[in-house]
Amino acid sequence: MKKAGALIWGAGLLVCLAVILFRFQGGFPVETNFLALLPDEEQSPWMEQANARINDEVVNRMVILLRGEDFDSLKTVAEDLSERLKSVASVQDFEDQYTQLAEKLFDYRAALLSPQERQWLQDGRADKVSQRALAQIMSPLGFTNADMIRNDPYLLFPAYLNDRLTNQSATKMKDGWLMVGEDHLLLVYQLKGSPFSREVQENIKGVLDGFVAPNGVTLYKTGAVFYAQQGIEQGMEEASLIGGLSLIGIILLNLLVFRSVQPLLLSLLAITSGVVVGAGVCLIFFEKLHMMAFVFGAGLIGISVDYTFHYCCASTGQDGATNRMKINEIIRPLSFGVISSSLGFLILAMTPFPGLRQIAIFACSGLIAAYLCVICIYPLIDRGTGLKSVWGWATLDRNWSFIIGGCAVLLALAGAAKFHVDDDVRRLQHLPADLSAEESYIRKVTQLDNNTRFLVVRGQSVDDVLGMQEKLIPLLDKAQHEGHLSGYQSVAQFVPSRTRQLENHRLVSDNLLGPTLMQHLQTLGLSPDVQPYPLDKLLKPAGILDELQLSATVHLMRLDGVQLSLNVADLLAGFDGVEQIDQAAAISQTFGTYRARALWMIALACGVIWVFLSKNYGVKRASCLLAVPVCAVVTTPFIAALFGESFTLFNAMALLLVLAIGLDYALFSHEAKQDRFSQVMVANAMSALSTMMAFGLLAFSDLYAIHAFGVTILIGITISFVLSSLLRPQEQESK
Amino acid sequence: MRLLTLLTLLFLSVSVQAQERPTQLQDGETLRGDFTQLRYLNGFNHAIKSSGVFEFTEETGLDWQTQTPFATRLIVSEKGMVQYVDGVETLKVTPDKFPALSTLHEVLTLSMTGAWDQLEAKYQASLEAIEGGWQLTFKPDGEAPFEAVTLTGAEYLDQLVIRKPEGDRDEITFSNQHVTKARP
Numbered sequence: 001m002k003k004a005g006a007l008i009w010g011a012g013l014l015v016c017l018a019v020i021l022f023r024f025q026g027g028f029p030v031e032t033n034f035l036a037l038l039p040d041e042e043q044s045p046w047m048e049q050a051n052a053r054i055n056d057e058v059v060n061r062m063v064i065l066l067r068g069e070d071f072d073s074l075k076t077v078a079e080d081l082s083e084r085l086k087s088v089a090s091v092q093d094f095e096d097q098y099t100q101l102a103e104k105l106f107d108y109r110a111a112l113l114s115p116q117e118r119q120w121l122q123d124g125r126a127d128k129v130s131q132r133a134l135a136q137i138m139s140p141l142g143f144t145n146a147d148m149i150r151n152d153p154y155l156l157f158p159a160y161l162n163d164r165l166t167n168q169s170a171t172k173m174k175d176g177w178l179m180v181g182e183d184h185l186l187l188v189y190q191l192k193g194s195p196f197s198r199e200v201q202e203n204i205k206g207v208l209d210g211f212v213a214p215n216g217v218t219l220y221k222t223g224a225v226f227y228a229q230q231g232i233e234q235g236m237e238e239a240s241l242i243g244g245l246s247l248i249g250i251i252l253l254n255l256l257v258f259r260s261v262q263p264l265l266l267s268l269l270a271i272t273s274g275v276v277v278g279a280g281v282c283l284i285f286f287e288k289l290h291m292m293a294f295v296f297g298a299g300l301i302g303i304s305v306d307y308t309f310h311y312c313c314a315s316t317g318q319d320g321a322t323n324r325m326k327i328n329e330i331i332r333p334l335s336f337g338v339i340s341s342s343l344g345f346l347i348l349a350m351t352p353f354p355g356l357r358q359i360a361i362f363a364c365s366g367l368i369a370a371y372l373c374v375i376c377i378y379p380l381i382d383r384g385t386g387l388k389s390v391w392g393w394a395t396l397d398r399n400w401s402f403i404i405g406g407c408a409v410l411l412a413l414a415g416a417a418k419f420h421v422d423d424d425v426r427r428l429q430h431l432p433a434d435l436s437a438e439e440s441y442i443r444k445v446t447q448l449d450n451n452t453r454f455l456v457v458r459g460q461s462v463d464d465v466l467g468m469q470e471k472l473i474p475l476l477d478k479a480q481h482e483g484h485l486s487g488y489q490s491v492a493q494f495v496p497s498r499t500r501q502l503e504n505h506r507l508v509s510d511n512l513l514g515p516t517l518m519q520h521l522q523t524l525g526l527s528p529d530v531q532p533y534p535l536d537k538l539l540k541p542a543g544i545l546d547e548l549q550l551s552a553t554v555h556l557m558r559l560d561g562v563q564l565s566l567n568v569a570d571l572l573a574g575f576d577g578v579e580q581i582d583q584a585a586a587i588s589q590t591f592g593t594y595r596a597r598a599l600w601m602i603a604l605a606c607g608v609i610w611v612f613l614s615k616n617y618g619v620k621r622a623s624c625l626l627a628v629p630v631c632a633v634v635t636t637p638f639i640a641a642l643f644g645e646s647f648t649l650f651n652a653m654a655l656l657l658v659l660a661i662g663l664d665y666a667l668f669s670h671e672a673k674q675d676r677f678s679q680v681m682v683a684n685a686m687s688a689l690s691t692m693m694a695f696g697l698l699a700f701s702d703l704y705a706i707h708a709f710g711v712t713i714l715i716g717i718t719i720s721f722v723l724s725s726l727l728r729p730q731e732q733e734s735k
Numbered sequence: 736m737r738l739l740t741l742l743t744l745l746f747l748s749v750s751v752q753a754q755e756r757p758t759q760l761q762d763g764e765t766l767r768g769d770f771t772q773l774r775y776l777n778g779f780n781h782a783i784k785s786s787g788v789f790e791f792t793e794e795t796g797l798d799w800q801t802q803t804p805f806a807t808r809l810i811v812s813e814k815g816m817v818q819y820v821d822g823v824e825t826l827k828v829t830p831d832k833f834p835a836l837s838t839l840h841e842v843l844t845l846s847m848t849g850a851w852d853q854l855e856a857k858y859q860a861s862l863e864a865i866e867g868g869w870q871l872t873f874k875p876d877g878e879a880p881f882e883a884v885t886l887t888g889a890e891y892l893d894q895l896v897i898r899k900p901e902g903d904r905d906e907i908t909f910s911n912q913h914v915t916k917a918r919p
Contacts, residue, residue: 116825132825135807135818138774138785140799143835146776146903162828523804525779 005376012369013273016280023283027199031288046554050456050581053550058452062089062189062204062223065442068216071174074185077217078177082187084211088203089189101544102161105494109156110508110533111501114163117156121507129154129512130520137524151532153520154512164493184445195225198232205229222439230432231703235291238701246693250305253689257682258312266378267308270370274304278366282358293358303341304370305694306664306687307334311378313683314676323379329676331375333667338371340612340667341660344605348656353594356601359653363660404722405631412635415642422646423592424584453568454581455557462541462552466497468577469557476559479566486561491548495541505535591649598652602659606630609663624727625670629662632719639715650708658716661691665724677728688721757869758890759849760914766791766847766891768912770799777902789909791847796840811840838875842884846871846892854886868893 064081068074082091105112113121120128133155137144144155152158178186193200204225213219254264282289310333314326342364349360455472459465469492476488496504518528541549548556557578562568572578606626613622633655637647645651665684672680691713698710760766767790773782787802796812808819815829816836830837845854851871855861858873868889875881882898891912897905 128820131805131807131820134783134804135801135809135820136826138772138783138801138807139809139816139818140772140905140907145899145901146778147901149776150778159826162826524783525776525781527780 003376005372006380009273009369009372009376012277012372016277019280019283020276023287026287030294031196031290046456046458046550047581049550050454050554050556053547053556054454054581056190057547059195059224060191062191062195062225063221063442063446064187064189065180065220065445066185066187066213067183067218067220067445068185069183070216071179071182071185073214073217074183075175075177077213077219078185078187081207081211082189084207085189085204088193088200088207089191092188092190101494104543105161105539106151106157107534108501108537108539109152109160110535111504111537111539112160112496113156113504113507114159116163117159118504118507121511124511126511126516129156130516130523132159133520134523149524150526150530153517153524153526153530153532156508156533180446186446189223191223191225195223196228201225201229201232220438220442222435222442226435227432230435234432235703235706238703238706242697242701246690246697249693250690253686253693257686262383263308263312266311266382267305269377269381270304270308270373273373274366274370277369278362281365282362285361286354286358289362290355290358293355293362303367303661303664303691304374305690306661306683307370307374308378309683309686309690310334310668310680311374313679313686323382326382327375327379330668333664333671334371334374336613336616337664337667338367340609340663341367343608343612344602344656344660347601347605347608348598350601353597356594356598356653398726398728401722401725405719405726408631408635408639408719408722411642412638415638415640418644419638419641420646421592421595422648423588423595453559453562455559455568455572456550456579456581457555457557458577458579459553463498465553465555465577466492466495466541467499468575469493469555470497470500472557472571472575472578475571479571484563484566485559488560489545489548489558491541491545491555494544495539498538501538508533509535595647595649595652598649598656602633602652602656605656605659621670625666626663628666628723628727629659629720631723632658632662632716635719636712636716639719640711643711645708645711648705648708650705651712654709654712655716657695657713658720661687661717662720662724665720666727669724669727672728681725684721684724688717691717757849757851757888757892758914760791760793760847762793764792764914764916766912766914768891769910771908771910773906775904775906791843793844793848797843797847811836811843813840835880838881842875846886846895849892 066074066077068077078091085091117129120126133153136155136158137149144158148158149155178188180186191200195201208219208221211219250267251264254267255261279289279294282293307330310330311326314329345360345364345367347360349357349364457465457468457472459468469490473490473492476485476490479485480487513533517532521528521530541552548558550556559568568580572580610622610626613625616622617625636655636658637651640651641647665687668680668684669677695710696714696717698706699714701707701710768788769786770789771784771786773784775782785801785803787800789800790798796810799809799811801807801809806821810817813830815827817824817828818826828836830840841857842854845851845857851862854871854873858875860871860873862869862871865887868887870885870887872883872885874883880900882900883896884898885894885896886892887894887896891909893909893912895905895907895909899905
């Protein structure tokens with residue numbers, strides 16, 4: 001049995017190592033995009049398409065703004081940068097979008113009327129249109145020329161275009177480059193890979209770090225890629241700092257209590273085998289390991305170190321205790337602990353949440369490996385470790401336990417009033433100050449901003465879709481005028497629906513042609529044989545703002561600079577075919593769903609564990625045992641709320657770990673014989689301390705998810721440990 | 736002070752020689768006068784004629800009030816150009832949409848304030864003496880699509896001629912120009 005276990009352990013380890021090595025050949029197999037934790041949503045194909053289009057626009061975009069007084073040096077820098085970034089990002093070719101657009105639209109001028117012109121013509125005031133055109137032609141600074149006036153004597157087209165361009169951005173083209181004012185050159189890049197890819201990030205960082213802008217040129221940058229990169233770097237920095245601190249703490253704790261390095265080495269073996277097997281098994285099922293799964297997987301450290309503590313504390317003070325005796329002393333609670341935790345994790349694996357599944361598989365397989373290591377390998381290599389004597393330092397007086405436990409309940413009750421859930425995904429986006437400053441500068445200069453929303457407009461026909469947009473546009477104009485949004489883009493801004501184009505044709509032919517035109521031409525000094533307005537051409541949307549057209553009957557509308565004051569849902573009331581796409585809100589909602597689901601899973605896990613324990617201990621004792629971790633799980637979120645913490649998906653995930661570890665404490669206390677209770681509590685205390693060092697320190701992280709995780713563990717483990725001493729063996733004596 | 740200015744002007748106008756430089760507008764002063772504009776469009780039967788009054792200060796820009804054939808008003812400043820017909824805004828253009836506007840605004844400001852040195856330096860042209868006054872001809876670089884701009888004047892700017900590429904031409908003639916202190 002022992003040998004078989006050792007063999008299984010060794011073989012598993014080798015297989016997992018091979019898998020890890022294999023995956024590493026295809027690149028660094030770690031996923032850092034938080035969104036990868038989320039399930040692949042079942043979305044309608046057009047919604048998926050819309051999201052992909054928006055992602056291209058927003059996430060895969062990198063913006064660099066160059067400031068300098070001299071256009072030539074700006075241009076040189078822009079050319080140089082774009083050349084160096086060529087392999088990872090291509091500069092967006094804007095050309096002169098609007099000149100092209102204008103050329104395209106001009107032929108359809110009789111079908112395109114500005115709102116003012118339409119109003120005048122509907123009121124029968126052709127004289128107003130004529131006067132406005134004359135005023136413009138007579139203006140000393142008129143940009144009209146003979147050719148333009150001959151083709152459009154009422155200047156209908158400039159009026160239309162000017163009205164349409166009112167809400168466009170403040171950029172212009174100069175020598176093929178996009179300029180904002182005179183001294184800012186704007187470069188908009190499209191990344192060729194995911195901004196979350198380490199390779200893309202490293203490449204861009206390499207180029208920008210090695211790039212020295214000449215005197216007088218300042219470079220500002222923004223984009224998801226920079227935030228993602230900083231996030232990873234910060235994560236790694238913190239991981240090494242916090243990991244280092246906790247490692248030192250755990251080493252000191254070991255040396256202090258056991259006065260030997262051997263327990264440490266044993267722990268190290270159990271942990272390493274756990275992590276290797278966890279990662280290996282995960283990588284069999286998944287191509288990449290998620291960073292969060294890894295952090296959680298590190299939870300194994302907490303648990304498998306506990307096993308070592310219990311092993312080393314076993315048989316304390318017994319002369320001639322063999323390794324086998326030690327194992328026999330702990331095998332029952334250890335096995336129950338592993339089985340219960342694994343059951344809990346397996347339930348987690350049943351969720352459709354890829355992130356949770358990875359965590360479950362990682363934890364479950366790693367835990368079993370560590371368990372095998374403790375019971376099969378330790379006896380083979382242990383050369384007499386263990387406590388020489390036990391002090392009562394870790395044994396809490398029952399009264400104290402009650403007092404502390406009572407305090408926890410009171411704190412939880414007090415915190416209940418402040419308890420609040422928070423699923424806002426934007427909390428996950430950590431915004432480092434320097435990047436934020438650059439971003440806000442770019443925003444200020446370009447008036448581009450992040451508060452972009454997209455609407456999806458669906459209809460039966462092209463005309464239907466354009467017509468809906470036409471009805472929305474006046475509402476958007478009003479909202480823009482009132483300052484609730486800075487601008488918008490819609491195909492119907494440039495392409496009126498067929499209905500409206502025909503109406504415009506009619507308005508033009510009824511009011512502006514015939515004798516009215518003759519009169520107007522005469523005033524201008526043009527011969528009356530001019531036929532300026534073709535009434536047989538209808539403009540189609542193909543080729544105009546193509547990026548907003550998913551198909552003929554599905555269009556996007558883009559709202560820029562949306563203020564909180566704008567209730568988009570209210571705006572859309574009554575528009576059946578129009579929906580808002582708010583990715584942040586959609587993801588937040590998913591977070592909420594999974595937060596709730598994670599809690600149900602914990603409840604279900606409790607149920608399964610209770611059934612398992614009841615079979616072995618009987619209902620009453622199983623209930624007492626389970627009460628310890630359940631108390632911790634229930635009170636922790638409320639106590640955290642007292643400190644202003646909100647309850648998120650990550651807190652819920654941490655509660656699962658609290659359940660697993662808390663149950664171990666309870667099992668070991670409960671299984672301890674009367675004369676062994678002190679030593680078991682020493683092991684429990686050391687487990688709790690090391691878990692707090694390994695996890696509790698995460699509470700100091702700046703990354704929200706990690707912080708939430710750490711805080712929950714810190715509080716939950718403390719409560720579990722305190723309550724576990726209530727299970728001291730007096731109760732068992734009555735059995 | 737007003738008297739002094741007048742006397743100075745009088746003195747200057749007496750002593751001015753053909754090659755002397757025109758008056759410069761001081762801070763806070765307003766230039767007012769009448770104008771007649773003829774716009775020649777290539778292939779059109781006759782020029783489009785308009786006339787009215789104008790007012791210029793360096794701070795607020797040019798206020799161009801056409802009276803015939805009908806009343807319109809145009810205000811050109813750094814911020815762009817706004818046109819009103821019957822008191823209703825009918826056109827608003829900002830320089831970032833029509834970069835040529837900045838060039839025109841600059842030429843107007845420099846010539847109306849009499850900052851000829853800057854005009855000469857900027858366009859590498861020099862004032863030429865002609866009979867009864869002076870003339871400056873140049874081709875603005877940058878965004879403005881003009882073939883040539885010719886400024887003619889004596890004490891003040893008297894005529895502005897802009898030639899455009901397609902054979903169009905604007906001739907603006909100023910008269911009754913006078914400078915007043917801005918109202919406090």
